[in-house]
Amino acid sequence: MSRRSELLRYLGARLALAPLMLWLISSLVFLLLRVAPGDPIDALLGPKAPAAARAALRHQLGLDQPLPVQYGHFLGDLLHGNLGVSQASKEPVTTIIQGSLPASLELGLVALLIAAVLGLAVGFSGIARPEGKVDLAGRLFGIGTYALPPFWAAMVVQLVFAVWLGWLPVGGRLPATVLPPEGTGFYLFDSLRAGNLQQLQGALRHLVLPASTLGLLLSGIFTNALRLNLRRALSSDYVEAARSRGLSETRVVLRHALPNALLPVLTITGITVASLIGGALLIEVTYSWPGIAFRLQEAIAQRDYPLVQGIVVVVAALVVLVTVVVDLLVALLDPRVRF
Amino acid sequence: MGGISLLRACGGAVKLPRSLPAAALRQQARFLASLLASLLAAASLTSACAPPHPAGTLIVASKARIDSLDPAQASRSGQLQVLSALGDPLYAITADGAIEPRLAAGPPVLSADGLRARIPLRKGIQFHDGTPFDAAAMVFSLNRFMAIGTLGYQFSDRVKAVRASGPFEIELELKAPFSPLPRLLSAIFLTPVSPTAYRTHTDKPLNNRFVGTGPYRLSFFNGQQQRLTPFQEYWGARPANGGIDLVTLSNSTALLGALRSGEVDVLLASGLEIDHQQALHRDAATGRLREGSGPPLSIGFFSLLTDQPPLNNPLLRQALARSLDRATITERVSLGMRPPLRQLIPPSLAGSDPDAWPAYDPAAARALYRQAGYCNGKVFGLPLTFRSDIPSDRLLALTWQAQVRRDLGDCLDLQVSGMESTTAYDQLGKGALTLFFYDWIGDYPDPENFLTPLLGCEKVEANRCAKGNSALSGSFWSAPGLDAELLRSSRIDGPERERLLRAIQRRTAAAVPYLPVWLMAEQAWSGRRISAPQFDGSGRLRLDQLRRLPAAPATLAASPGGPEARR
Numbered sequence: 001m002s003r004r005s006e007l008l009r010y011l012g013a014r015l016a017l018a019p020l021m022l023w024l025i026s027s028l029v030f031l032l033l034r035v036a037p038g039d040p041i042d043a044l045l046g047p048k049a050p051a052a053a054r055a056a057l058r059h060q061l062g063l064d065q066p067l068p069v070q071y072g073h074f075l076g077d078l079l080h081g082n083l084g085v086s087q088a089s090k091e092p093v094t095t096i097i098q099g100s101l102p103a104s105l106e107l108g109l110v111a112l113l114i115a116a117v118l119g120l121a122v123g124f125s126g127i128a129r130p131e132g133k134v135d136l137a138g139r140l141f142g143i144g145t146y147a148l149p150p151f152w153a154a155m156v157v158q159l160v161f162a163v164w165l166g167w168l169p170v171g172g173r174l175p176a177t178v179l180p181p182e183g184t185g186f187y188l189f190d191s192l193r194a195g196n197l198q199q200l201q202g203a204l205r206h207l208v209l210p211a212s213t214l215g216l217l218l219s220g221i222f223t224n225a226l227r228l229n230l231r232r233a234l235s236s237d238y239v240e241a242a243r244s245r246g247l248s249e250t251r252v253v254l255r256h257a258l259p260n261a262l263l264p265v266l267t268i269t270g271i272t273v274a275s276l277i278g279g280a281l282l283i284e285v286t287y288s289w290p291g292i293a294f295r296l297q298e299a300i301a302q303r304d305y306p307l308v309q310g311i312v313v314v315v316a317a318l319v320v321l322v323t324v325v326v327d328l329l330v331a332l333l334d335p336r337v338r339f
Numbered sequence: 340m341g342g343i344s345l346l347r348a349c350g351g352a353v354k355l356p357r358s359l360p361a362a363a364l365r366q367q368a369r370f371l372a373s374l375l376a377s378l379l380a381a382a383s384l385t386s387a388c389a390p391p392h393p394a395g396t397l398i399v400a401s402k403a404r405i406d407s408l409d410p411a412q413a414s415r416s417g418q419l420q421v422l423s424a425l426g427d428p429l430y431a432i433t434a435d436g437a438i439e440p441r442l443a444a445g446p447p448v449l450s451a452d453g454l455r456a457r458i459p460l461r462k463g464i465q466f467h468d469g470t471p472f473d474a475a476a477m478v479f480s481l482n483r484f485m486a487i488g489t490l491g492y493q494f495s496d497r498v499k500a501v502r503a504s505g506p507f508e509i510e511l512e513l514k515a516p517f518s519p520l521p522r523l524l525s526a527i528f529l530t531p532v533s534p535t536a537y538r539t540h541t542d543k544p545l546n547n548r549f550v551g552t553g554p555y556r557l558s559f560f561n562g563q564q565q566r567l568t569p570f571q572e573y574w575g576a577r578p579a580n581g582g583i584d585l586v587t588l589s590n591s592t593a594l595l596g597a598l599r600s601g602e603v604d605v606l607l608a609s610g611l612e613i614d615h616q617q618a619l620h621r622d623a624a625t626g627r628l629r630e631g632s633g634p635p636l637s638i639g640f641f642s643l644l645t646d647q648p649p650l651n652n653p654l655l656r657q658a659l660a661r662s663l664d665r666a667t668i669t670e671r672v673s674l675g676m677r678p679p680l681r682q683l684i685p686p687s688l689a690g691s692d693p694d695a696w697p698a699y700d701p702a703a704a705r706a707l708y709r710q711a712g713y714c715n716g717k718v719f720g721l722p723l724t725f726r727s728d729i730p731s732d733r734l735l736a737l738t739w740q741a742q743v744r745r746d747l748g749d750c751l752d753l754q755v756s757g758m759e760s761t762t763a764y765d766q767l768g769k770g771a772l773t774l775f776f777y778d779w780i781g782d783y784p785d786p787e788n789f790l791t792p793l794l795g796c797e798k799v800e801a802n803r804c805a806k807g808n809s810a811l812s813g814s815f816w817s818a819p820g821l822d823a824e825l826l827r828s829s830r831i832d833g834p835e836r837e838r839l840l841r842a843i844q845r846r847t848a849a850a851v852p853y854l855p856v857w858l859m860a861e862q863a864w865s866g867r868r869i870s871a872p873q874f875d876g877s878g879r880l881r882l883d884q885l886r887r888l889p890a891a892p893a894t895l896a897a898s899p900g901g902p903e904a905r906r
Contacts (some may be wrong), residue, residue, distance in 0.1 A: 036762075037762040037765055037766065038759070038761040038762040038764075038765050039761070039764070039765040042761055042764035042765050042768075043761045043764075044414070044489065045414070045489065045490075046414070046764070047764035047767055047768065047777070047811060047812065047813075049492065049811075050492055050496065050795075050807075050808065051797070051806065051807070051811070052492065053491070053492035056492075057489075086406075088406055089406035089407050089412070089546055090407070090412065090543065090544045090546065091406070091407075091546055099561070099562075155592060158592065158593065158596065159592070159596070162593075162596055162600065163592075163595075163596030163599060163600055166600045166601075169597075169602055170588065170592075170593040170596045170597045170600070170602060171588045171589070171590075171593040171597070172563060172564075172586060172587075172588065173563075174564075176398040176400075176564060176584040176585075176586040176603065177396070177398070177584055179559050179564075179566065180561065180564075284589075285589055285590060286590055286592075286593070287593070288563070288587065288588040288589040288590065288593055290562065290563050294589065298404065301728075301759075301760075301761065302761070303761055
């Protein structure tokens with residue numbers, strides 16, 4: 001079987017399994033939400049609404065129906081691409097997700113960029129003098145940033161740069177005096193497209209702290225991954241062969257060792273992107289970033305069943321998609337990979 | 340050494356490469372240094388380029404995310420706060436507690452049997468979309484609220500029908516005489532909306548728009564940000580500012596930092612952690628900020644499960660009532676910002692009885708515990724549940740636990756545990772929580788809205804409430820004739836009503852199904868260059884009264900809600 005056929009077969013298998021996985025995940029979430037203690041009626045009406053009002057709302061939301069009937073409705077709607085309506089706001093879940101997912105993606109992508117640049121730069125810098133001071137500092141950086149508790153780190157960064165120094169805003173996506181740009185929900189892109197510098201500047205200023213904090217916390221993964229793989233590559237036979245041909249050390253590192261060392265980093269990037277799609281909850285909460293994780297947390301607190309289910313299904317679908325794409329990229333870039 | 344070994348282990352057992360030239364190393368160092376310098380420079384530069392506030396507009400921050408501004412969906416304080424600036428109620432409660440007609444032209448005129456109320460409406464009022472406000476619009480809004488309102492039961496439980504009895508007069512047909520009617524009609528969720536704008540939303544909510552009659556128009560809405568601009572054709576006094584930008588910040592530290600750094604002009608206390616409120620309170624006391632408080636309309640109390648052991652023993656409940664040192668607890672937990680409370684009705688309302696519940700008396704408590712068989716080498720272990728997502732609740736529970744250990748450690752042991760709010764409310768109505776702390780604020784300021792939700796009962800079995808509000812509130816307590824007394828208290832008025840309300844409170848206090856602890860008020864803080872926040876009698880911040888002060892040195896003059904008034 002040719003490599004291309006293998007790839008297509010692999011892709012087909014992964015895509016065929018995706019609906020099954022999504023069904024399992026959504027069913028599990030449906031069940032867990034109903035088993036978990038707490039009543040959406042309490043969250044909506046408070047604990048002291050009269051029994052008649054509670055019963056009326058329960059009926060209106062369909063929560064008085066037997067569980068199999070509720071599940072049937074949920075699954076039927078899901079098959080038709082209908083994620084339902086939020087119990088709390090009566091807004092379609094799709095609309096809520098469309099409003100908050102771009103915020104998480106924008107934050108995640110910029111944070112990933114910062115993490116990759118910073119992490120790879122630090123990881124690469126130690127290679128010049130292995131076991132030297134820079135290498136040691138790089139290792140410390142890698143372990144330290146990976147081990148930092150996100151909530152604590154975000155709070156400290158917020159206190160120092162926003163509250164004490166007043167350099168940057170404490171939270172949100174835009175200044176209160178600037179209205180959001182129309183369009184995709186990616187404020188940087190939308191404001192650039194509209195040519196609105198005030199919006200762009202506001203969006204950038206609000207993005208700096210959450211993205212830098214998240215980027216810093218993620219950079220350690222890249223540092224350690226690159227450092228380890230680069231050192232392994234530099235001690236391999238093909239690098240020795242390159243050296244024996246008289247190539248300069250810089251050329252050996254940049255042309256021969258680095259591309260191979262970056263392949264596992266691509267896989268790590270994929271995993272990180274997948275985790276960021278679900279949002280960095282603690283970062284979003286600390287910086288009042290109205291992303292998908294923030295909405296999910298609110299929805300869980302309110303026992304907003306359709307919204308929780310909808311967010312989980314969409315995030316799961318995106319994670320599946322990203323992992324498939326990353327696997328394919330790795331396969332395309334590395335001819336040694338077999339399926 | 341250990342750290343270095345660990346770091347080496349992280350690198351893996353691989354052959355070390357040869358060194359790169361020193362020039363490459365310097366290049367890497369330069370790259371990192373320039374990256375760091377660029378980030379810091381960008382941060383410094385952008386801080387100088389923060390967009391200025393448009394002239395006269397103010398930024399007000401709170402923790403409340405707002406999903407909908409449809410009055411039919413409004414049930415949370417954040418929604419009600421914004422609606423109070425966008426809409427007008429039929430009646431309003433002033434800061435001193437008086438009722439004044441707003442969209443109504445006068446007080447309701449009741450029929451002889453008290454079952455019909457005619458309300459004249461003010462003329463010459465426009466909705467934000469330019470359509471006129473009249474009786475038909477008011478009837479449309481009230482019927483819509485009864486049909487789809489989250490709090491629709493508040494109105495439909497009392498009102499059978501609404502009709503226009505004239506172009507500018509409506510008639511309410513009541514299910515029973517209801518003396519607090521004007522107070523009910525002061526609820527902002529009953530504010531009228533334009534029938535034209537809501538024509539396609541008669542049976543479903545319109546979340547992201549609001550077309551009412553209030554001093555501000557809604558010119559932008561999303562969950563985290565709302566922009567209010569003054570309504571030029573407003574019938575009443577024009578707002579003192581050029582508009583309000585409302586923003587949501589999701590954590591208490593961010594809110595505190597935003598006010599202190601001047602990023603926002605005014606901050607609402609709702610959702611702020613208690614220690615942050617204390618910090619702001621201190622700032623206000625030293626003149627760095629201005630502070631305003633609304634009327635204290637929220638009560639914090641314990642609910643005691645009276646129909647199951649151990650608290651089905653009245654002796655233990657009475658002992659518990661005398662074991663609570665409110666003065667110490669409120670001082671330790673809230674720095675005195677939440678005054679101690681020994682009744683269920685806030686003191687500003689009719690029927691207030693400040694000493695209804697017994698005061699702290701450890702000697703009397705010990706005697707009662709002894710009478711119940713404890714203290715003599717036998718400690719009464721009592722589980723106490725608090726809402727784990729409310730930091731002040733945890734502090735309160737732990738402080739009371741410590742106070743009891745200090746004063747009555749040989750008799751009572753409070754076994755404290757936390758439970759997330761929504762779960763706890765669910766468990767409360769199922770009789771699963773022996774002693775639970777939470778709070779309550781009425782949807783409109785009237786004693787009826789405090790007593791009935793806690794004591795009302797549909798099915799009474801001796802002193803047990805099998806079904807009704809008392810069961811939902813976790814006490815399951817009632818008494819023969821109590822529900823009839825509650826009903827009567829909502830039909831009569833004046834001194835007779837006050838006497839009855841006090842009698843109901845005394846009767847309840849004797850049985851101790853609840854244990855009031857403290858009183859809470861809405862609070863807000865503003866920067867030095869902004870006027871002191873003021874509240875109306877319903878506990879809403881008067882956004883229309885906020886204004887930027889002239890640049891002259893600010894002196895913190897005493898204001899009705901300012902720190903001087905608090906002292």
